[in-house]
Amino acid sequence: MRIYINEAKHHVGEQVQIAGWLYNKRSSGKLHFLILRDGTGLMQAVVSKKEVPEEAFKLSGELTQECSLIVTGKVSEEPRSPGGFELHVSDVELVGKSEDYPITPKEHGIEFLLDRRHLWLRSKRQHAILRIRAETAAAMRDYLNSRGYVNLDTPIFTPNACEGTSNLFETEYFGSKAYLAQSGQLYSEAAIMSFSKVYCFGPTFRAEKSKTRRHLTEFWMLEPEEAWLDLEGCMDLMEDFIVEVVARVLDTRAEELKILERDTSILERVQKPFPRITYDDADRILKENESDFVYGDDFGGTDETILGDNFDRPVMIHRWPADIKAFYMKRDPDDYSKALAVDMLAPEGHGEVIGGSQREDDLEELEKRLKEHDLPKKYFEWYLDLRRYGTVPHSGFGLGFERTVGWICGTKHVRETILFPRMMYRLEP
RNA sequence: UCCUCGGUAGCUCAAUUGGCAGAGCGGGUGGCUGUUAACCACUAGGUUGGGGGUUCAAGUCCCUCCCGGGGAGCCA
Secondary structure (H helix, E strand, O other): OEOOHHHHHHOOOOEEEEEEEEEEEEEOOOEEEEEEEOOOOEEEEEEEOOOOOHHHHHHHHHOOOOOEEEEEEEEEEOOOOOOOEEEEEEEEEEEEOOOOOOOOOOOOOHHHHHHOHHHHOOOHHHHHHHHHHHHHHHHHHHHHHOOOOEEOOOOOEEOOOOOOOOOOOEEEEOOEEEEEOOOOHHHHHHHHHHHOEEEEEEEEEOOOOOOOOOOOOEEEEEEEEEEOOOHHHHHHHHHHHHHHHHHHHHHHOHHHHHHOOOOHHHHHOOOOOOOEEEHHHHHHHHHHOOOOOOOOOOOOHHHHHHHHHOOOOOEEEEEEEHHHOOOOEOEEOOEEEEEEEEEEEEOOOOEEEEEEEEEOOOHHHHHHHHHHOOOOHHHHHHHHHHHHOOOOOEEEEEEEHHHHHHHHHOOOOHHHHOOOOOEOOEOOO
């Protein structure tokens, strides 16, 4: 019977087959220790010279790192084996050889590893990060689905920039131009007028020439949008959402977090309420910490780190100078110079993981904003229609998925949190 | 685009003031019955990123180009 390694505990004493790859091998004369990997875990298989046919023993000695193989043997409990179970081998079958596998169980440089991302994926650490990525995505979808948010995915091809074309990827589209989407928000605003609560989750593209640990040119964004929701409600949602998602990953992916040597006490502190400070408060904190931040600007990377480290859990900064925020954000009725916008910063220098706002729902105000931002009204007629026909107060946010996964995993760079990272200087493999 | 650091064996790195280019890992061969990135012995492996220059002599100094890391701006 063929089993997966993570099912071994149910098959102690039984004769089973494991199909997988050779993670590593050690030998001591008449014993070979094969470390098997099958995607569900690691397991040691012991090949004893006197217990297997001579052919099988010889073959075991010749197996090389990352060859694929099927091993038959009896499962036993064994604390010395990774995973706690061991296979006493009766037969070994080589399926696919692997000569001179380039990624050895030693240190490598980042360029070497990124050039071999297709193989690097097999390593323990990358496997753990991507497993947590998948769990995080599932937790996010489950949270929203169970609360009545409808998943409606927005287009990737867009006819024009919603916020200027300078940082969009341009592509040829039957003789005219199209751009790759950098957000699904405007389309989701149309969708909520039909469904009240929606979200989109997919890849977005930014042609920014950013070469930092927090940037990818292709990254995933989760964007919930909700009718009848004001800024305070939006912050409640962001907070509740993050608390539940982090708790789920802590609960179900403890093993992977351990492989990553993540300090989980930091994640366990992610409990309500998150501090909510205004942009003006943040300005004061930065001044107290000797930042050369200029009031009225956006926060730089080091400013975000200072602010994030000022609190023991994610912090929400709201009511930003309207001048530096997007055209679609509603002005604060109590202070017209401020936008009803909020950013959530993660601790430990992971920076902005969420940006949200209450949207402008008044037709005349929105038309004024378009003019101020010098945006061509003709491309936004459909968007203005949403204010002409039954406008409602509404809000939403965009969550940078790789930054969130990077924060949960404690990785230094977002490039490890996506299967094949796309960066300014890297399109391959 | 700018700032900054780097490119030496398959990989990770060392090489003093400009003076014989080395180690560990990986590969190969042999040994070892409980190994945990196993260990021990032997062994092969080099156009020092490309081009030009200074010098008796350049991995090392100068010029130039290429490639990459970190960061700034911009942003999630």
